[in-house]
Amino acid sequence: MAVEVQYYVLLSMALFSIGLFGILTRRNALLFLMSVELMLNAANINLIAFAFYHGNLTGQVFALFTMALAAAEVAIGLGILLVLYRNFRDVDVTVPTTMRW
Amino acid sequence: MIYEQIAFALFAFITLASALGVVLLREPWHSALMLGVALLSIAVHFVMQAAEFVAMMQVLVYVGGVLILITFAVMLTEREDATDDTETNADEVVQT
Amino acid sequence: MAIFELPGWTALAPAVLLAATALALFVIDSISPTTTNRGLLAGTATAGSLAALGVAVWFVLAGVGTPTIDGGRGVIDVLGNQFVVDQLALFFMIVITVVTALVTVASYDYMEGHAYQAEYYSLVLLAATGMATMAAANSLVTIFIALELSSLPSYALVAILKDNRGSVEGGMKYFLIGALSSAIFLYGISLVYGATGHLQLETIADVIGNGDANDYGGLLGLGILMLIGGFAYKTASVPFHFWAPEAYEGAPAPISAFLSSASKAAGFVIAFRVFTEAFPVARTASVIGVDWTVAFIVLAVVTMTLGNFAAATQENVKRMLAYSSIGHAGYALIGLAGISADGGALVMGAAMMHLLVYGFMNTGAFLFVALAEYWGVGRTFEDYNGLARQAPVACFALGICLFSLAGIPPLGGFWSKYFLYTSALDAGLLVVAAALVVNSALSLYYYSRLIKAVWIEDPVVERDSLSQPIGLYAALVVAAVMTVALLPMFGPVADTAVNAATAVLT
Amino acid sequence: MTTKPRLRVGRVLLPGVLAVGLFGLMALIVLNTSFGGSQGFPESIAITSELGYAMFGLEELQSTAGSIPNTESFLAAFFLIAVVLDAALDGAIVLAKREEEGKPVVALPSQRDDPDTTRSATGRETAADGGSDSTGSVTATGSDADSAADSTTAGSGTDDTGGDA
Numbered sequence: 001m002a003v004e005v006q007y008y009v010l011l012s013m014a015l016f017s018i019g020l021f022g023i024l025t026r027r028n029a030l031l032f033l034m035s036v037e038l039m040l041n042a043a044n045i046n047l048i049a050f051a052f053y054h055g056n057l058t059g060q061v062f063a064l065f066t067m068a069l070a071a072a073e074v075a076i077g078l079g080i081l082l083v084l085y086r087n088f089r090d091v092d093v094t095v096p097t098t099m100r101w
Numbered sequence: 102m103i104y105e106q107i108a109f110a111l112f113a114f115i116t117l118a119s120a121l122g123v124v125l126l127r128e129p130w131h132s133a134l135m136l137g138v139a140l141l142s143i144a145v146h147f148v149m150q151a152a153e154f155v156a157m158m159q160v161l162v163y164v165g166g167v168l169i170l171i172t173f174a175v176m177l178t179e180r181e182d183a184t185d186d187t188e189t190n191a192d193e194v195v196q197t
Numbered sequence: 198m199a200i201f202e203l204p205g206w207t208a209l210a211p212a213v214l215l216a217a218t219a220l221a222l223f224v225i226d227s228i229s230p231t232t233t234n235r236g237l238l239a240g241t242a243t244a245g246s247l248a249a250l251g252v253a254v255w256f257v258l259a260g261v262g263t264p265t266i267d268g269g270r271g272v273i274d275v276l277g278n279q280f281v282v283d284q285l286a287l288f289f290m291i292v293i294t295v296v297t298a299l300v301t302v303a304s305y306d307y308m309e310g311h312a313y314q315a316e317y318y319s320l321v322l323l324a325a326t327g328m329a330t331m332a333a334a335n336s337l338v339t340i341f342i343a344l345e346l347s348s349l350p351s352y353a354l355v356a357i358l359k360d361n362r363g364s365v366e367g368g369m370k371y372f373l374i375g376a377l378s379s380a381i382f383l384y385g386i387s388l389v390y391g392a393t394g395h396l397q398l399e400t401i402a403d404v405i406g407n408g409d410a411n412d413y414g415g416l417l418g419l420g421i422l423m424l425i426g427g428f429a430y431k432t433a434s435v436p437f438h439f440w441a442p443e444a445y446e447g448a449p450a451p452i453s454a455f456l457s458s459a460s461k462a463a464g465f466v467i468a469f470r471v472f473t474e475a476f477p478v479a480r481t482a483s484v485i486g487v488d489w490t491v492a493f494i495v496l497a498v499v500t501m502t503l504g505n506f507a508a509a510t511q512e513n514v515k516r517m518l519a520y521s522s523i524g525h526a527g528y529a530l531i532g533l534a535g536i537s538a539d540g541g542a543l544v545m546g547a548a549m550m551h552l553l554v555y556g557f558m559n560t561g562a563f564l565f566v567a568l569a570e571y572w573g574v575g576r577t578f579e580d581y582n583g584l585a586r587q588a589p590v591a592c593f594a595l596g597i598c599l600f601s602l603a604g605i606p607p608l609g610g611f612w613s614k615y616f617l618y619t620s621a622l623d624a625g626l627l628v629v630a631a632a633l634v635v636n637s638a639l640s641l642y643y644y645s646r647l648i649k650a651v652w653i654e655d656p657v658v659e660r661d662s663l664s665q666p667i668g669l670y671a672a673l674v675v676a677a678v679m680t681v682a683l684l685p686m687f688g689p690v691a692d693t694a695v696n697a698a699t700a701v702l703t
Numbered sequence: 704m705t706t707k708p709r710l711r712v713g714r715v716l717l718p719g720v721l722a723v724g725l726f727g728l729m730a731l732i733v734l735n736t737s738f739g740g741s742q743g744f745p746e747s748i749a750i751t752s753e754l755g756y757a758m759f760g761l762e763e764l765q766s767t768a769g770s771i772p773n774t775e776s777f778l779a780a781f782f783l784i785a786v787v788l789d790a791a792l793d794g795a796i797v798l799a800k801r802e803e804e805g806k807p808v809v810a811l812p813s814q815r816d817d818p819d820t821t822r823s824a825t826g827r828e829t830a831a832d833g834g835s836d837s838t839g840s841v842t843a844t845g846s847d848a849d850s851a852a853d854s855t856t857a858g859s860g861t862d863d864t865g866g867d868a
Binding site for chain 4: 216219220223275276277279280313316317319320323324326327330336338339342343345346349350352353356357359395396397412413414415416418419
């Protein structure tokens, strides 16, 4: 028999926590972006595992849409990052402090 | 089938280890590489859950598209010297 | 009422019109990429949003979404129930399109000389499309994608002044918090899917209702908690509020108006729809063991208090308005806090009314800031001193908007807050009602401070006479006039809101 | 890139504890949930084609005998995501394009004397902390020297705030 679903959920939760940890600790905006990708992938693991568990394909199709959205988000994010780099010469999220955080 | 459990454990370990690598490695470039490993091993999990098509898309879209884009941005925004990170880190430690 | 019967998908016409206008702007942009014909671009954008507004109003009057027993045409499902057009959707589509029209008119002057005219307007309309589809989305899939559709152009819009460090910084923070919260929201969706096996709101409610989800109470609760996080981001309420001051302050002022009015309303409509349709209070409480309205009571009180106290300490006008917009999100959250009580529909209707009135008065206030930025007078309260001497009309309009925001009778803001207050009392939310009163009193302090600066104080530096940009003036005056003109219509409109709330609650 | 991988430690204790705590909490919830066995998908059905039917809402094509039940139609989401990708394209173009004198340019930049010729830049710069005169205030965070070096080397390539050309 296949691996039970709760192990996949545990795996995805661990991945989610790691992504959150990365967001809390890293100051490089690129690393922030990568950590968000990890969290999105954690959600995808959940969706796929639950699709298998419930025996319907809703989760799988939604995971496909999630990938497209993640790609779109990264495109916009990198655009903002480039503008940020041009203005501040850095992609450190703590450097821009023209306003209070 | 014990093989499936072994495969799951192995790839779960790879996924988590490379995810930790993403958040812990100092160089953004290394992190991007580890992200690629993590994404590929997640694709293996997808295959084990009967989602072959999604796994394929994971490889094509994520690894082939998003990761390349991120790597590109890493190269574009790279700081000239890598010692800076250490310096500011030390600075931070002193402050806190 | 209509002579001929339209096909079902046309019920989404407001959103489709907005998207079509955005695409038309793409075409204009690709035909002449360097066009400086601001009139054409702003005119197209405004015409598109006004057309969408007209269609939405027409649908309401024609009875789309009104239950058939009341002589209406019933709720219309589109594309396999992924979208639903009911009174709630149409009400918020009206709010969104009104704000979009005001913002595009104001941008005619504000974006003068800017390099990305066509892109700017198409991004505004794409974001508006996303918000309008959020109003109609009826499945967690479409909700999530529509949320992204409204977010992605907003990130670009906030950072569109690429040489301005404040704008870029605001855009970055908006994007980072947005990416984080959309990841959390998606994880919440995946957990809800895990607990119920569905993503379509009614089927989720069915699964919860017939007890199939009883084993997964923990997962469902965690998922709902994460969904609340996503809504909090979109509505700029605690705990994901801290992007708001930065993004609103850094963004071009019309965009601040757009985000703080339309985007917030769109966030509330999905919150209303998801929590009333997918997670019926009583059934969900028996599965997860907690009544989720408690979370909203806490969030409402904390959000309004934090927003108003932070606003009271600001020196920067735009930032003050940003914090006050967080405070108003707290008022609107009362609508979700009171759902479980008997008068739940009244509370939710009152919150919808408040969002409608807020759409006008808050847009007006931010557009005055846009006007000040256009003049280049500076950003703090002192910089605004004595503006009324040069621009009495604009300052009068500002006065109306601010007094309405503060809730001074007999303006629109007073009635919607009063309505909220009485319905919250009826629903037994004493703490929330008390917090509403205290915060309104506090907000009067900082709003009147701005009015005093503009009307009473002497200017710190002598200014030349100020220009009167026609677009900004028109949008500002219309916003103020509508804040007043809502008064005679308040009763019927409020009835519509309460009917819409009743329809989704039952 | 030639440096060997190094781990970052320090300054991560509190977030680390937080993340582990969050994981513990979520794991507790999962371990207390009793999952049954997975239903899985019937062997005889091509999942990829079912995915396609679901994505385009072709319900009559979804294989009837022993089909995969309860899959929703994603046609609406499909339309919507087309618009999303449009928006992403538009936004990315706006942000990544470079401009000089208020006009987008494609070539590598040349020197610029007055950065404030665009209307969008003037009038607002006053309050935005030092405006566009480049790296001055940024580098106050303790890395003056190397940022300055950075901007002289990289400045010729990507700078468009113009101050350090």
